[in-house]
Amino acid sequence: MIIPSSDKLCLLDPHQVDFQQWHLQSKTPHIRYIAFVTALLYLLYALLENGLGLRHSEQRLLVHGLLVPGSLLIIGALSYYPRLHRMMRALLVIAPIGAIFANLWFNIATARFPFFAPEIYLAIIWTFAISGLTLRYAAISATASAILVLAMTYLEGVSSYFLELHLLWILSAFLFGLVNALVLERANATLYLQQRTLAHSASSDGLTSLWNRTKIAQLFDCETALSHREKCPISLIMLDIDHFKLVNDTHGHAVGDSVLINFANLLLHNVRLQDHVGRLGGEEFVILLPNTDSSQAATVAALLQEKINRFDFVGVGHKTASFGITQYREGETLSAMLNRADQALYRAKANGRNRIEVL
Numbered sequence: 001m002i003i004p005s006s007d008k009l010c011l012l013d014p015h016q017v018d019f020q021q022w023h024l025q026s027k028t029p030h031i032r033y034i035a036f037v038t039a040l041l042y043l044l045y046a047l048l049e050n051g052l053g054l055r056h057s058e059q060r061l062l063v064h065g066l067l068v069p070g071s072l073l074i075i076g077a078l079s080y081y082p083r084l085h086r087m088m089r090a091l092l093v094i095a096p097i098g099a100i101f102a103n104l105w106f107n108i109a110t111a112r113f114p115f116f117a118p119e120i121y122l123a124i125i126w127t128f129a130i131s132g133l134t135l136r137y138a139a140i141s142a143t144a145s146a147i148l149v150l151a152m153t154y155l156e157g158v159s160s161y162f163l164e165l166h167l168l169w170i171l172s173a174f175l176f177g178l179v180n181a182l183v184l185e186r187a188n189a190t191l192y193l194q195q196r197t198l199a200h201s202a203s204s205d206g207l208t209s210l211w212n213r214t215k216i217a218q219l220f221d222c223e224t225a226l227s228h229r230e231k232c233p234i235s236l237i238m239l240d241i242d243h244f245k246l247v248n249d250t251h252g253h254a255v256g257d258s259v260l261i262n263f264a265n266l267l268l269h270n271v272r273l274q275d276h277v278g279r280l281g282g283e284e285f286v287i288l289l290p291n292t293d294s295s296q297a298a299t300v301a302a303l304l305q306e307k308i309n310r311f312d313f314v315g316v317g318h319k320t321a322s323f324g325i326t327q328y329r330e331g332e333t334l335s336a337m338l339n340r341a342d343q344a345l346y347r348a349k350a351n352g353r354n355r356i357e358v359l
């Protein structure tokens, strides 16, 4: 399967994002919801602790009533800003470790530690199963938490009876959490692949796998928005295989199809990564070239023309193509641009084919 290239991500496009990035973007509402709900639960927890009038209650109140819910509220707030999503994820990895450390710091040396230990087990399960992190980041966070707990418990010399029980619970929380995260990850990976496949078939041409007209229109919107911001030109090349009907008539439709596929590959492999190659239908193709003016586009077209002329299409031999080129005019629609490129292409055909015309 050929996946056309594009380097600028204007939409959440599963072609162009890896699983971690896709997961982060699609799980953001979940992370926000969980962060706010957990912050609320911590505030209730802090109130309850305060009501019990426990020793260290002021510091505990500071941690459980301010620091932990505060970080969770920051995580929730960061979720509203796509640029800060990586920071949100980093904080989400660190927050459970911090909460567990604070819990240990205040409670480990006290006789009440067994009452507070369940928060640790819950935090480990929360990290794996509820936080919205992928397996990779949840495992980093939960492993660091578990190591911290085991090291601090060991160093503090908690009674051996409790230590054994505690170890059992930590191990259970870790394993249950890990299994849950593995199952979730599998389900999410399947969803990701399904979305990729669906997005690909909705935006690409079935025969050549180049972008279809709908996708070219989306990419045009992204590129023109960038072009307005960065004041850089955009050009479009429309090209059409010369006398293609002859191929079908002489060699049959299947050979015609294979010529179209080879032609598409030839275009894809001879443009830059940031250029967008599409098939408008039949033997008509289009290339959208960001950051390129019409004379630079003519140079690209000349290179393609040379490659096409030299290419030996299996069972058919050499073919030529005609090119129509135009440069984007601020504010115009894709149809207007295509229309101009079509006129240039028509001129190339009328002037004898295997030519490049700029309009």
Ligand SMILES: Nc1nc2c(ncn2[C@@H]2O[C@H](COP(=O)(O)OP(=O)(O)OP(=O)(O)O)[C@@H](O)[C@H]2O)c(=O)[nH]1
Pocket (backbone or CB within 6 Å): 207, 240, 241, 242, 243, 244, 245, 246, 248, 252, 253, 254, 255, 256, 257, 260, 281, 282, 283, 349, 353
């Ligand atoms: N094999 C194959 N043929 C197609 C496909 N889509 C369109 N065609 C054929 O492409 C041919 C286009 O022919 P014309 O529009 O007359 O153009 P041409 O023969 O290339 O002539 P010029 O463009 O004037 O040089 C027609 O015979 C269509 O049937 C396709 O997906 N596969």
